[in-house]
Amino acid sequence: MKKRSSKKEGNSQYRMMILAGFIVIFTFLSILVILTMDALEESQPQEVLVRDPERIENGIHLRTGLKAGEGMEAVIRHCTPCHSASLVTQNRMDAAGWESTIRWMQETQNLWDLGEDHELVVRYLTREYPVESKGRRQALKNIEWYSLDGQNP
């Protein structure tokens, strides 16, 4: 009898430990996810070496950092040979702005005629990277709070 109950006790202790373990791991993972999400929001997408060059996650083409959407392949083809796509993803323009940027590169930077792809490219750029208004001064964003105690004599 006694033996059994101690075994039972051992069992429930074991379960508790597993449960606690799960909680710890779950919390840790959630924090990790939140942290990486923050980091993602904050940082400019960069081109990276990935095993699958076509892979898209959360609407982002991983290798280039471009937003997935109609015309993305054409943009990869025409807009990433010379420089990374960061020059695209950092910028926000209306159709006239993208047009004139492309014209400037064609006139001065050896960019070729985009041929049939021209309209597709401009439509993609204008749709995915449109002008956004920021005003005369924005609020401070993405502040990472940290304790200064002991660091400021």
Added chain:
Amino acid sequence: MNRRGFLSKTSLAALSAAIGTEIFYGAQIPAGYRLIAEQDPDLFARYHKDRDMVILNKRPINIEARAHLLNDDVTPERCMFVRNNGKVPVELQAENWELLIDGESVRQGRSFSLEELKTTFPHYSYNLTLECGGNGRSEFDPPAKGNQWTVGAVSCATWTGVRLRDVLREVGIKQDAVYVGYHAADLHLSGDPRKEVISRGIPMAKAMQEETLLAFEMNGKPIPEIHGFPLRLVAGGWPASVSGKWLKGLSVRNQVHDGPKMESPSYRVPCDPVAPGTEVADENMCIIESMPVKSLITYPRTGAVLETGRSLRINGHAWAGELQVKEVSYSIDFGATWQECTLDKPVNRLAWQNFRAAVTFPSEGYYEIWARATDSRGVSQPMVLPGWNPKGYLNNACHRIAVKVV
């Protein structure tokens, strides 16, 4: 475009992007050309950069500091921003490096080896503030195109070299000299070997200043590869793009230099102020010369949480292009009131100046500390964005950090 060409271009783009380096030149790479993808290059390790630095672009390499990384009086290599317009030249060698001096306004063109420069002319060292003309571009509205720099495209390192004016005098300059343009060894992004990437310059008056150097050392060591090894023109207080890296040539011109990126809208702003978003004709755009007054709070890092009742030490740097900074103030109430900071003199002309203050807070809560510098002519930094311009240059709006008192 035929199907074949289309396909090869696709795979080419994919490959060049995937290996992150420069294998591309136009559409005429032969079919069946095989490329071996390497590892994703670790730019931080490769170029000795602090991992807190922010990469804006890997091709071409553009990296900026965050404000707290710039706390040193003399900016170390690890925290110095990188603004490249093209590809870093390969196989840079100091031994057989030559500098060719030519142009309409030299008596006779001639070249110097790096060794000759070092042994013929006296050496000088200055701490020089170099700020990218587009530092702060990310804030403009409507947005301005290019790399979206926030606050960290500025540095003040110790540069050592010979005076450009000593070299020009030795060569012999005609009366009609107007401008000195530079030529560099970097490579155009398209891979076209005949195409100059960027070739800007300075008017004679700036060229003849004693602090304008042909530099071969940064912070007491040969200039790091990505900052212009082995020779760089360094002209402090002006947009950093006039300080040509990997310097191969200087043209003494009898007109304003007309190399790539001298033309509008590059490094130019409207001669007269315009409403945001205005299209400005080329002839109404003027070349940027001295950079405007500006400051940066480099300690503490934004986001500090501190206990109520204690004072907070802040410090940072201020600079004003060709001028000196005469005053720096801070505000914790969004500019309603300002307190003066202690401000050091520059170690030499064109070096940034250190400031510091002890800040106390009246209660718990969320605060922003704003810094505002004033130059020797009484001109201060604006609290909102300064005049909009098509390429988003010269944003010298006050820097601010967030602080919480609990």
